Amino acid sequence: MAERTRLDAGAPTRLDSGLGPQVTRLDSEGGQAYSRGGSLPTVLASQYQILRAFDTAGAEADLYLAERRLDGRHCVLKLYRRGLHPKVEVLEKLRKCDRKFVIETFDSGESDGLWYEVLEYSEQGTLRDLSDEGPVAPNELRPIIQRLGAALSYIHGIGIVHRDLKPENVLIRSRSPLDVVLSDFGISSLSEATHHFTTRSRTIKYGAPESAVGAVGPASDYWSLGLIALECLVGRHPFDGLSDLSIAMLLATGKVDTSGVSDPRWRLFCRGLLARDPKQRWGAREVMAWLAGQAPPVAEEEISRPSQKPYKFAKRECWTTAELAIELGRNWKEGERHLARGLILPWLRDELRDQEAANLLIDLTEDRSLANEDRLLRLIIGLGRGLPPMWRSISLDRETLTSHCKGASSGSADDAEVIADLFTHEALRVWGDAGHEDCAAWQREWVMGAESFPVLWKKIVDNGGPDKKMPSSKAYLPPLLLMTLSSEYREVVDEESAGHAMVLERCYWFKNAELDRSNAALLVTRPFLDSAKEQGETEINSAAVVGAALDKLRTDFASVLEGHPKLHAELVAIEAQIAENRAWDAEISSLPALRENIFNQARNTLVSESLAHLFGRSWGECLVDGVLFSAIFVGTRALAGYAIAGDALGFVGDRLDAVSKAAEWKFHFSLGAVLVIAGIVFWITGRLASRYVSRRLLGQKRLRQKS
Amino acid sequence: MICNSITHQGLVRASNEDSCLVDGWVRTATMFRAQTVEVPGFPLVVAVADGLGGHACGEVASGIALAWLATRTAGHETLTEINLIQILQSIHSDLVELAGKSSQFRGMGTTIAGLVLQLDEAIAFNVGDSRVYRREGDFLQLLSIDDRMPGNLGFGEGAEGPISNLLLQCLGAQRDSVPPTPHVKTLPLGAADTFLLCTDGVSDVVSLDDMESCVRDPAGQCVGALVGAVLAAGAPDNFSIVEVRVSGGGGTKTLPE
Numbered sequence: 001m002a003e004r005t006r007l008d009a010g011a012p013t014r015l016d017s018g019l020g021p022q023v024t025r026l027d028s029e030g031g032q033a034y035s036r037g038g039s040l041p042t043v044l045a046s047q048y049q050i051l052r053a054f055d056t057a058g059a060e061a062d063l064y065l066a067e068r069r070l071d072g073r074h075c076v077l078k079l080y081r082r083g084l085h086p087k088v089e090v091l092e093k094l095r096k097c098d099r100k101f102v103i104e105t106f107d108s109g110e111s112d113g114l115w116y117e118v119l120e121y122s123e124q125g126t127l128r129d130l131s132d133e134g135p136v137a138p139n140e141l142r143p144i145i146q147r148l149g150a151a152l153s154y155i156h157g158i159g160i161v162h163r164d165l166k167p168e169n170v171l172i173r174s175r176s177p178l179d180v181v182l183s184d185f186g187i188s189s190l191s192e193a194t195h196h197f198t199t200r201s202r203t204i205k206y207g208a209p210e211s212a213v214g215a216v217g218p219a220s221d222y223w224s225l226g227l228i229a230l231e232c233l234v235g236r237h238p239f240d241g242l243s244d245l246s247i248a249m250l251l252a253t254g255k256v257d258t259s260g261v262s263d264p265r266w267r268l269f270c271r272g273l274l275a276r277d278p279k280q281r282w283g284a285r286e287v288m289a290w291l292a293g294q295a296p297p298v299a300e301e302e303i304s305r306p307s308q309k310p311y312k313f314a315k316r317e318c319w320t321t322a323e324l325a326i327e328l329g330r331n332w333k334e335g336e337r338h339l340a341r342g343l344i345l346p347w348l349r350d351e352l353r354d355q356e357a358a359n360l361l362i363d364l365t366e367d368r369s370l371a372n373e374d375r376l377l378r379l380i381i382g383l384g385r386g387l388p389p390m391w392r393s394i395s396l397d398r399e400t401l402t403s404h405c406k407g408a409s410s411g412s413a414d415d416a417e418v419i420a421d422l423f424t425h426e427a428l429r430v431w432g433d434a435g436h437e438d439c440a441a442w443q444r445e446w447v448m449g450a451e452s453f454p455v456l457w458k459k460i461v462d463n464g465g466p467d468k469k470m471p472s473s474k475a476y477l478p479p480l481l482l483m484t485l486s487s488e489y490r491e492v493v494d495e496e497s498a499g500h501a502m503v504l505e506r507c508y509w510f511k512n513a514e515l516d517r518s519n520a521a522l523l524v525t526r527p528f529l530d531s532a533k534e535q536g537e538t539e540i541n542s543a544a545v546v547g548a549a550l551d552k553l554r555t556d557f558a559s560v561l562e563g564h565p566k567l568h569a570e571l572v573a574i575e576a577q578i579a580e581n582r583a584w585d586a587e588i589s590s591l592p593a594l595r596e597n598i599f600n601q602a603r604n605t606l607v608s609e610s611l612a613h614l615f616g617r618s619w620g621e622c623l624v625d626g627v628l629f630s631a632i633f634v635g636t637r638a639l640a641g642y643a644i645a646g647d648a649l650g651f652v653g654d655r656l657d658a659v660s661k662a663a664e665w666k667f668h669f670s671l672g673a674v675l676v677i678a679g680i681v682f683w684i685t686g687r688l689a690s691r692y693v694s695r696r697l698l699g700q701k702r703l704r705q706k707s
Numbered sequence: 708m709i710c711n712s713i714t715h716q717g718l719v720r721a722s723n724e725d726s727c728l729v730d731g732w733v734r735t736a737t738m739f740r741a742q743t744v745e746v747p748g749f750p751l752v753v754a755v756a757d758g759l760g761g762h763a764c765g766e767v768a769s770g771i772a773l774a775w776l777a778t779r780t781a782g783h784e785t786l787t788e789i790n791l792i793q794i795l796q797s798i799h800s801d802l803v804e805l806a807g808k809s810s811q812f813r814g815m816g817t818t819i820a821g822l823v824l825q826l827d828e829a830i831a832f833n834v835g836d837s838r839v840y841r842r843e844g845d846f847l848q849l850l851s852i853d854d855r856m857p858g859n860l861g862f863g864e865g866a867e868g869p870i871s872n873l874l875l876q877c878l879g880a881q882r883d884s885v886p887p888t889p890h891v892k893t894l895p896l897g898a899a900d901t902f903l904l905c906t907d908g909v910s911d912v913v914s915l916d917d918m919e920s921c922v923r924d925p926a927g928q929c930v931g932a933l934v935g936a937v938l939a940a941g942a943p944d945n946f947s948i949v950e951v952r953v954s955g956g957g958g959t960k961t962l963p964e
Contacts, residue, residue, distance in 0.1 A: 312863035338863065340846030341915070347862035365848075368897025372844040 041079075041111035048077060048118070065121065068106075075106060080115040091117065093158060094185055101151035103171055103183035119183075127170035127180065127228070135235035138263055143178045144170075144232075145269075146291055148225055151182050153284035156218040160185065163216055165224035166206040167231070205239050209251040209276050212388065219278035222287070226273025227256070233270070234260040245395040248388045249326045251276075265290075271298045311347045313338060321348070321357050325384025328376060332392045336372045339379060357383055374425055381434045389436050391427035394418060396439060402485050408478035419478045423450065442484050449480040449520040456515060456524040464509035466531045476523060483519040490519065497525045503536035504529075506543075510536070708751055708824065711930040712949040713741040717908060717942035724758035724765030725906050725945040728773040728821070731781065735770040741930040741948075752780045754821030755837050755947040757906040759880055760814045768817040771805070772798050772878055776821065786823050788891045791832050795819070795878065795889040799834075802879030816880020820851050822902050822951060829902070832891045835877040837947075838910050841894070842901040846919050850902075852890040872911065900953045903929070908946025912937050 040048065047069055054063040054076075061084070064077040080086065086108075095105045104120040127144065130136060136144075148170065155162060162169070162182060173179040208223035210216070231237045238256050239247045250256075256274045261267040269290055272282035280299035282290070289296050310317035311324055314331040318324040324344070328335035338344055342365070349358040360382045364375040377391065389396035394404065407415030422428065423446070432440025450473065457470045483490040494517065497504065504510050504525075510532040515521040525532075561568045584597075710730065716723035716737045726735045730746045730753070756773050758765030779794045780786060798819075806815040818835025831839040833851035840847040854875040876887040903922065910918070913936045921932035930950050937946050 309861055310863075312861060312865060314864070318863075336844070337846055340843035340848060342843075342848040343863055351862055366895050368895060368900065372846065 040077075041114050041116065043109070043111035044077065044116060044118075048075070050077070066118075074121045076119040076121045078117040078119060082114060085110070085115040086117070090160065090185065093160060097158070098154060099181070101147075101154045101181055102185075103181050122171055122173050124172040124175060126172060126183075127167035127232075130172065131167050131232050131235075136232035138233065138266055141229065141232050141266075142291075144180055145225070145229055145287075147178070147180050148182070148228075149284065149287040149291065151180075152218075152221050152225065155182065156221070156284070161216060161218055162221050162224075163211075164206075165221050165228070167228055170228070204244050204247050205237060207251075208278065208281075210278050212248055212251060217278060219281050219283060222273050222281055222283055223278075225287075226270050226282075229266070229273070230256070230258060230261065230270045233263070233266055245388070245390060245393075246326075246330055248395070249329055249384075249390070252384075252386045252388060254323065254326060265295075268295060268298060272296060275299050308351050309347075311344070311351075321352065321354060321383040322385075325380045325387060329380050329384070329387065329390055332373075332376065335376050335380075339376050340372045344379075371425070374430075377425070377427055377430055381430065389428075389431040389439050391422055391425070392418075396422075396428060396431060398438070398485050401442075402482060405478040405482035405485065408474075409482065416474050416478060419481060420474045423473075423477050423481075442481070445484040445519065446477075446481050449484070449518065449523070450477060452518065452520040453480065453524060456513070456521055459513045459515075460509060460524065460528055463512040465513070465528055468527060471527075479523055480519055483523065490522070493522045493526065497522060497529060500529070500533055500536075503533050503540070505536070506539045507532040507536035508539070708746045709952045709954060710744045710746060710751075710753060710949060711741045712744070712753070712947075713738050713930060713934060714755070714945070714947040715739075715908075715934065715937075715942070716945050718938065719941070719943045720945055722766060723945050724769055725908065725947040726756045726758070726766075726769040726773045726817075727904075727947045727949050728752065728754040728756075728777055729949060731777050733770055733773045733777060735766060741934065749825050750780075750783075750786065751824040751951070752777065752786075752821065753824075753902075753904060753949045753951055754819055755904045755906050755949055756820075757818045757835065757837050757908070757945065757947070759816040759818070759874075759877060760812075764812055764815040765817070767812065768802060768815040768879055772802060772817045772819055775801065776819070780823070785825050786830065788830060788893060791823065791830060791891050792889050795832065795834060796886045799878045799886050806879060814880055816877045818854075818874070818877050818906070820904055820906075822904060824896060824951065824953065827896050829894045829896045829900070830891060831894065831902075832889050834887050834889045836872070836874060836910075837906045838904065840903040840905075840918075842903065842922055845923055847903065847915065847922060850892055850894070854887075854890075872907070896953065898953065901929075902951045904947075904949040904951075905933075906945065906947045908942070908944035909933060909937055909948060912940045912943065912946070 040050065048066040049069060051065045051067055051074070054065065061078050061080045064079070066075055066077045067073070068075060091105070091108045094102060095108060097105075099120075105117055106120070107118040108116065110116070152162070152165075162185060164184065165182070169182065169184040171181050171183040173181060206224040206227050208216070208220040211220050227237070238260075239250070242250070255276065256270075258267050258270045258274065261270055269282075269287075272286055272290065275281040275298065277299065282296060286296040308319070310319050312318075313324065313327050314334050316327055318327055328338075339361075345358060345361050345365075348354050348361060361379060364370060364378055367375075370378075373392070380387065380390075394400055404415045404418050408419050426443065428439040428443035428446070432443055453476050454470060461467050479489075479493075483493060510525075510528065515525060561571065712727045712729045712734070714723060714725045714727045714734050714737065716725075723735065723737045726733055728734075729742075729744055730751055732744075734742075754773055754776055756769035758767070758769030760768060775798045776794065779797065780791075783790055802815060802817070806812045818833070818837045820833035820835070820837030820839050821831075822839055823830040823832075831841075831850040833839060834854065836853045836855050837851070838849060838853070839851040841850050842848075854877070856873045856875065878887060901922075903918075913921075913933065917936055918933065921936055922929050924932040930948050933948055934946075
């Protein structure tokens with residue numbers, strides 16, 4: 001966030017850099033500034049002539065001094081950056097406000113996609129200009145306070161909390177008679193709930209202690225009023241020169257020192273408004289009573305010095321453990337020295353006699369696994385309850401951590417050191433243990449990521465990814481924390497790989513590593529992304545080549561099949577067989593069916609084989625047999641004539657006779673009968689054949705003999 | 708455990724009235740180099756003593772007190788605070804008795820500051836203004852309590868050391884019969900703890916800040932650096948230093964690979 005920007009002297013409104021809840025950011029880069037010298041939105045261009053621009057770098061809106069064409073009146077044009085718009089209901093309420101208390105809004109609305117407000121302009125500047133001139137005299141301040149008190153009770157009455165009251169936002173209409181009004185409700189909101197919870201957007205120097213935890217109510221505006229009064233009276237702000245972290249720590253535990261106000265009644269006024277407890281802080285009633293000359297009670301005592309001796313630390317004197325905690329936090333290195341040398345214990349034990357604190361310190365010293373800085377952190381937490389999380393000199397809030405992470409990621413060695421140190425000493429976990437849920441959650445996610453990062457890296461390499469050298473933890477810890485802190489950053493990293501999911505899916509070593517979408521996984525993916533994409537694309541390409549070749553084969557095969565119907569039929573049969581086998585697979589699940597099936601199959605095979613054996617002989621085989629038989633008969637006839645053949649048949653007849661007497665005579669008889677018939681047939685055939693053969697051969701012989 | 712020790716007469720005094728004790732060995736004569744001894748096991752008793760009474764007396768007192776301490780602690784397997792107090796008081800009464808025997812030894816006394824390292828604890832003890840420190844990172848924590856008239860009664864910055872050097876009690880040297888009250892403190896013993904014992908010849912001459920920068924000596928030569936600092940400051944008094952390093956390893960947290 002840019003620094004608060006002061007406008008030119010005489011500017012009516014000053015903008016705070018904080019992005020308020022009233023403004024909704026649509027794009028992360030912030031709205032595009034209205035180009036100076038360019039054309040105004042149409043609605044405004046017709047009515048106003050821009051005189052000059054106020055310097056508002058980094059703010060949510062651009063401000064211009066403009067002249068109304070209608071009557072030549074000077075006014076301020078507030079043009080919200082593109083993509084930003086105010087809460088309409090707040091604008092409406094403010095427009096209807098009494099101009100006695102609140103800056104006048106002439107017009108507001110939207111034109112050409114830009115939101116604008118037209119505000120009143122005063123040449124007198126703001127209370128800041130007045131207070132810069134030196135301490136404000138009490139009699140001069142009184143009417144201002146009177147008017148501001150009335151203005152606050154008026155805006156609270158209509159449900160608006162200013163939330164960012166500071167001298168810059170008090171517009172002076174005229175100095176004599178004095179007329180001041182509230183301006184710049186840039187971060188106001190409707191106070192429908194008793195307390196409105198928000199994150200930042202207030203000027204921390206004027207913010208009430210409760211706004212550190214986001215609980216802002218009407219009482220917060222009265223705290224700011226108290227600080228304005230104190231600053232005007234003393235001539236300088238009590239927090240001048242302190243960092244935001246120091247201020248936050250002071251607000252959390254300490255009291256604002258009002259001893260610089262010499263007038264006791266004004267000191268009472270400041271103390272009443274600067275009560276840390278919003279319930280006990282003065283409100284409208286007490287301010288009225290004080291203005292009327294009464295002295296309403298003040299809840300908190302003036303800072304009193306106890307009778308004990310103070311602890312001297314970093315050129316300051318600490319009287320309470322809470323004060324010491326703040327100082328230790330502000331001077332971390334010095335605090336380490338005091339703690340390590342054992343200087344603090346005697347004070348806690350012997351002077352304050354704070355047994356609890358002393359025991360804490362003794363326990364910390366006796367824990368030999370802790371380093372000095374670990375002990376100091378725990379001591380600060382233990383002594384100063386309610387302090388905002390910090391480590392060394394940095395505040396452990398989202399913004400600060402994010403900026404360190406970003407610094408480390410973009411190469412700053414110092415930031416990398418800060419983050420590595422934070423990780424080593426587990427400061428976030430310690431604050432988490434002390435009740436800061438944010439810190440605990442960040443630490444958990446961070447540690448989880450840090451533990452899985454090397455594992456996932458190894459997984460990729462083991463699965464065949466390029467053997468890159470793993471970055472050191474100093475390099476991967478900051479982006480891991482950044483992903484934890486900023487969902488936007490996480491999305492950026494996520495999108496890097498999500499955009500190439502299809503390609504990455506084809507990279508075998510990336511796919512096999514089975515990365516999830518955890519922070520560590522996304523971060524590990526990053527350095528491998530290019531080679532994974534390359535690999536994936538190669539595989540996609542080779543898959544395309546193989547697919548094309550397969551397609552060609554398929555068409556070739558189909559054309560071959562067309563020319564060979566038989567092959568085609570066999571192919572169909574094979575396919576049927578495959579289908580059957582598949583059916584089989586289904587049947588395997590039930591065992592009885594399987595057994596049945598096997599039995600049937602076996603029986604069928606047996607039968608079909610027997611039948612094939614019986615009937616399956618081809619004509620060729622029969623022909624060979626016939627020839628063989630013929631040859632035997634011819635041979636027999638040729639060798640021994642009919643007698644031998646007759647004897648042979650006679651022998652068979654004898655055998656038949658004998659066999660027919662056996663137990664299975666029926667079978668053998670029928671076999672014998674068949675053989676007899678066959679014998680007769682063969683005998684006749686033999687005779688016919690032999691006669692034929694002898695007639696042909698002998699006849700020819702005779703013919704030859706005759707010739 | 709590694710012990711580095713030295714006792715030295717300094718650059719001004721004619722003799723060395725300091726003594727140091729490391730694991731049963733008492734050194735009383737000036738050593739021109741620190742001696743490094745590796746002690747394998749517990750218990751270990753180390754101490755420094757600064758003799759009082761001038762000339763021969765002081766030398767005898769510091770040496771004999773440490774020798775008695777060595778022999779009287781040797782009989783114990785583990786020592787308790789009570790044992791130590793009794794031993795220190797017996798040394799005191801024996802010194803008083805010895806001083807009474809010879810006019811040569813009259814007024815003989817010694818400070819003592821020591822450390823007993825046992826299995827998981829350390830007992831620091833002292834009588835007088837010799838000191839026992841424990842190293843805490845880059846800094847030194849004073850474990851002993853100086854028996855000196857307190858100077859600054861405040862707390863925090865500037866309350867680090869008493870200004871006066873008037874000794875309130877020591878072993879021996881007291882005419883009255885009231886025995887001194889030894890300061891004894893039991894501490895848990897860390898695996899990487901380092902202790903530093905020294906006599907006022909070091910702590911009065913070298914500021915705590917400078918001592919700490921010697922402890923941070925990049926070469927790890929803490930005793931050498933301290934001797935250099937004392938000599939550079941003129942070494943107006945005898946001085947003795949004993950450094951004990953418990954080298955169990957570990958201790959410091961590191962980043963993952």
